[in-house]
Amino acid sequence: MAEAAVSVRPEKPPRNWWLWGTALAFLVLMTWWSARGIGFSINELVCNIGGGRRLLQESWPPDFSFLPRLFAPFLETVQIAIIGTVVGAILAIPISVLAARNLTLGMFVWFVDRNFMNILRTLPDLFWAMLFATAVGFGPIAGALALTVFTIAVVSKLYSESLEAIDMGLTEAIRAAGGSWWQMVQYGALPQSLSQYVSYVLYGFELNIRASMILGLVGAGGIGMILETQRSNFEYERVTMIILVVLVAVLVIEQVSAVIRRRLT
């Protein structure tokens, strides 16, 4: 510690107050401008808070007698999510492989696939649900198709990035043994990234259960459709019950998938 006493300690550089001040002013101005734009006022909020309280009062307690009638639609929601996840997860594999720079078949294929993925991701799941509802009619099939696309979008984005991080030495060893492109992918790239893939698919399933509530709003089947009917009939105690069921389902799935993911790594 003796040397510390003689060493020259640098002065703490002064804080850049001007920069901090500008940033803060910018944030305040931006928020104020946005609030003006959407007609938001604290006064009105305080005056009307009673309305919100009334809604909450009407929504409580949850209507447990409604629970038995939720069983079938909830099952349908889970079924929609399962179909969407399984089909989407399988289709996501080739799309991810071709979007990974180290595995793809030439820059053209990569470019096309990458942009295809971007389009899938940019369009919201509600859009897909409406599109498929128009195509195959309102109901669970439209929901399952929408979730398939949604799963492809989520899984392929995450998985293609994992594939870009794999050890390419291994895939070279397969090429050196005379393996084809697909064999290099199947025996070299996919086994290395299997645990990430499973974890992304489980995450996709979680999102799909959540999304199935929203999809019901546009008539794509499942528990969301019941939610929409009860809401438009002002049956708020039933709405609370539905939200409670989905909440419990999401929590359970989250726990189960967390356990599976821990085992995998």
Place this chain on the structure above:
Amino acid sequence: MNPSAGNSATGIRFRKARVVYPNGTVGMKDLDLEIKPGEFVVIVGSSGAGKSTLLRAINGLNPISDGTIEVGGRSVPQKESAELRRLRARIGMIFQDFRLVKRLTVMSNVLVGRLAHVPGWRAMLNLWPAHDKEIAFRALERVGIADKAWIKAGQLSGGQQQRVGIARALAQEPSIILADEPVASLDPVTSRQVMDDLVRINRELGITTLVNLHFLDLAQEYGQRIVGLRNGELVYDGTPDTVTEADFQRIYGRAVTEDDLKLSGESHG
């Protein structure tokens, strides 16, 4: 390639072969070299001398910019093609870092050596013919680790993993084995075992074997023929008995030091 050629050894011939990397580095300068069927050749040189470039040109992993390389009298295709895959199917390669799928079993890793020898749909569905599983098992027996067949590759020691690498190459029923610094990540005792395995396989099966080595004592002990490279050029070609201190200085461009010896810590000979 003639399938009946099986394990029959194959010669290799470089004619004015030249490799220039995209960044302008010359990896191989007009190399003329002939390797006879069944030879055991050790290639020495400091890192960056072009040892890997030489090996990887033989199975087309590194394309050459000029000249020719012939394997068994046929020139090595310079583009990814079915012909190149058929050539690679008969050339086993062993790597410094083993290159195994650690989460898969030893058997799965060895079967990679059979990929190019079974119908595509079988490999795709992971339905391996009994004949090919038998070949994989025999390859594991030859390196003495058949008992580990169903263990995950990642659970083995470094020396055992390299033996799996050798077994994978053997499962190809190769006529040539290319070993790129096979003992660089192993301790002296294990290095010796792996080198012994390679020499024994060369002797028993007559497979033409090229081994890149950084360490001089290993090269001198195991090489039947030593090829020295420096900056991509051939600077020595002869037997281990005739190689002199001066030759090594020419190969390394400096005096030989303790760092160039792997077995120095051992009490032998």
